[in-house]
Amino acid sequence: MSDPQAEPVGAGAHAAEEKRGPKVNAAIDGMADEQMASQPPAAGSGPTTVDRYYLAWVEYQQQRGAEPDGVDLSKHLGEKGVVGRNGRAAAASTLRRYLLPFRIYSIWGRGPTAP
Secondary structure (H helix, E strand, C coil): CCCHHHCCCCCCCCCCCCCCCCCCCCCCCCCCHHHCCCCCCCCCCCCCHHHHHHHHHHHHHHHHCCCCCHHHHHHHHHHHCCCCCCCCCCCHHHHHHHHHHHHHHHHHHCCCCCC
16 A cells, blocks of 8 residues: 555646636735726726725825825815715725735835935
8 A cells, every 4th residue: 555645745636738817816914805996997997995094094195294094084084075975985994904905105205215
């Protein structure tokens, strides 16, 4: 009888020879399905929901000189009339997941700095 652990790792593996299937549009980092578009936005369709959140985040900082937390950003979005399907501004808990990526993106967008 053959010992299954004696077989070298990858001995039964073969290189893929078939063409890959279509790409999958899956949620990343636990984002809810309603926040991820099932299709890429059509040309000229306007900003996505997250784009509007980011623009409000930037505007808040320009107006107040500090980064908003989830509660502040939710209130700011509500004041601007940016509401979800339920007719209310996004929940602070929903917005909190975007705060760090927004900060990283804004720093990245500044480009390299001279020493």
